[in-house]
Amino acid sequence: MKGWMGKFRALALFGFLTLVLSGCGKENLSALTPKGYGSKAALNLINISLGVMIFVFVVVMVIYAIVIVRFRKKKGQEGYIPPQTEGNKALEVIWTVIPIILLVIIAIPTVAITFDLADESAADESINVNVTGNQFWWHFNYEGEEIQTSQDLYIPTGEKVYLNMKTSDVLHSFWVPALSGKMDLHPENENTMYIQADEEGVYDGKCAEFCGTSHSLMDFKVIAVSPEEYDQWVEDMQNVDPEAQPETADAQEGQELFEENSCIGCHAIGASPAATGPNLTNFGDRTTLAGVEEHTKDNIVEWIMDPESVKPGNKMTDANYEVNQEEAEKIAEYLLQLQPSDITPESAETNE
Numbered sequence: 329m330k331g332w333m334g335k336f337r338a339l340a341l342f343g344f345l346t347l348v349l350s351g352c353g354k355e356n357l358s359a360l361t362p363k364g365y366g367s368k369a370a371l372n373l374i375n376i377s378l379g380v381m382i383f384v385f386v387v388v389m390v391i392y393a394i395v396i397v398r399f400r401k402k403k404g405q406e407g408y409i410p411p412q413t414e415g416n417k418a419l420e421v422i423w424t425v426i427p428i429i430l431l432v433i434i435a436i437p438t439v440a441i442t443f444d445l446a447d448e449s450a451a452d453e454s455i456n457v458n459v460t461g462n463q464f465w466w467h468f469n470y471e472g473e474e475i476q477t478s479q480d481l482y483i484p485t486g487e488k489v490y491l492n493m494k495t496s497d498v499l500h501s502f503w504v505p506a507l508s509g510k511m512d513l514h515p516e517n518e519n520t521m522y523i524q525a526d527e528e529g530v531y532d533g534k535c536a537e538f539c540g541t542s543h544s545l546m547d548f549k550v551i552a553v554s555p556e557e558y559d560q561w562v563e564d565m566q567n568v569d570p571e572a573q574p575e576t577a578d579a580q581e582g583q584e585l586f587e588e589n590s591c592i593g594c595h596a597i598g599a600s601p602a603a604t605g606p607n608l609t610n611f612g613d614r615t616t617l618a619g620v621e622e623h624t625k626d627n628i629v630e631w632i633m634d635p636e637s638v639k640p641g642n643k644m645t646d647a648n649y650e651v652n653q654e655e656a657e658k659i660a661e662y663l664l665q666l667q668p669s670d671i672t673p674e675s676a677e678t679n680e
Contacts, residue, residue: 366508582662
């Protein structure tokens with residue numbers, strides 16, 4: 329009896345923890361709180377599958393209970409064997425047909441939604457962004473707009489945005505749980521999907537394919553703003569002057585150090601493509617550093633001085649530059665002044 333009580337308590341504790349922990353996490357990093365067409369379609373499929381599984385479970389448990397009660401061994405039935413039903417064609421047909429029907433119920437909406445989400449017929453009239461996955465960051469090139477960004481993807485609400493995705497190295501997988509499902513990135517063939525946000529806000533994205541040491545740190549953000557704000561953001565990004573001089577003296581020295589240490593060779597500012605590092609055009613508008621750290625001057629300095637301690641395995645670890653603490657602080661001051669637009673993640677969150 330004591331053994332059973334211990335098991336019951338452990339099971340009750342496990343169930344309680346499951347219930348409590350199910351409420352943890354971020355609102356905009358969950359497929360169960362959809363904010364876009366793709367995620368809502370995926371949740372509908374989850375609900376259909378869950379409904380079918382609950383139905384099957386209930387039916388099986390009811391039959392199981394009936395059999396236990398009705399056909400349990402009674403007094404005077406020692407050695408009694410009830411009539412057997414093997415070879416009953418009617419039952420065999422029922423046991424075969426019912427699962428087929430249940431699978432069809434799940435398969436029809438699954439196939440329909442799969443083809444719907446893969447539909448590219450509206451791509452020519454929509455925003456197209458070329459997405460490149462790298463170890464361990466994301467690059468976004470807006471087709472026809474002469475805009476390139478990294479880590480933060482800006483989109484307008486209520487519109488389809490087509491993402492044409494490839495990887496520059498190993499396999500990656502693009503996933504914004506609150507907006508749509510996953511899409512794998514390959515080095516040779518290009519995969520396309522679209523996302524659509526119904527509400528303004530900042531949506532967290534993840535790499536969903538193990539890609540190396542810092543796979544779990546390969547985060548990014550999708551910033552959904554109103555169509556009017558998006559148009560303003562596009563105009564602001566297109567008018568960026570990569571050679572514009574910062575306002576403060578420290579930032580001006582930081583700009584010179586940035587160029588002297590050949591940082592510009594890997595990190596572009598403006599529409600010019602970067603060979604190996606993230607685009608820094610709107611670096612000062614970001615809310616996270618390297619996708620995971622709080623976007624503060626101290627953390628930026630730490631990143632410049634020792635990037636390996638923040639994101640192991642990143643390519644900047646082997647970059648050929650040497651700066652001291654004071655120089656790193658001036659470079660950080662310069663980077664924080666790269667704020668070409670008033671349309672930022674904070675403004676998107678304010679409008680949620």
